[in-house]
Amino acid sequence: MREERGSQILEFILVMPLLLILVTFVFDQFTILYNKQRALSAAYKAGRIAAVQPNQGLAEYHGKERGMEELKQCIALQKATVSISNPTTWSKGKHFEARAKIQFRLLWSDEPYELRESYHMMIENGE
Numbered sequence: 001m002r003e004e005r006g007s008q009i010l011e012f013i014l015v016m017p018l019l020l021i022l023v024t025f026v027f028d029q030f031t032i033l034y035n036k037q038r039a040l041s042a043a044y045k046a047g048r049i050a051a052v053q054p055n056q057g058l059a060e061y062h063g064k065e066r067g068m069e070e071l072k073q074c075i076a077l078q079k080a081t082v083s084i085s086n087p088t089t090w091s092k093g094k095h096f097e098a099r100a101k102i103q104f105r106l107l108w109s110d111e112p113y114e115l116r117e118s119y120h121m122m123i124e125n126g127e
Helices: 007-051 056-071
Strands: 077-084 095-105 112-122
Touching (some): 007 095, 056 077
């Protein structure tokens, strides 16, 4: 009992699982936070480009295109959608919502995860 031979191996065996759990948590949290920021940015950019379009059709088309460009930067992305809510009429001063939804797998634990972000905007250039 008084000898210290093998104590380093024992310490390694006891500490290694804790380090693995910590690394797993850090990788997964980073993936979630990064993808959440990308989804929010995609919703904002989709809404921003849609707000200056003269009609609803152009707003939806350009908003989705711009938002999807932003979502291509997500980590471990499996599925992504961008949508623009439809106000009754597309006219200046009305409000709409741009939404981004992404599905991805966490890097370390390989669990499926889904994020939804939205941004409310006012139409600036409607007819």
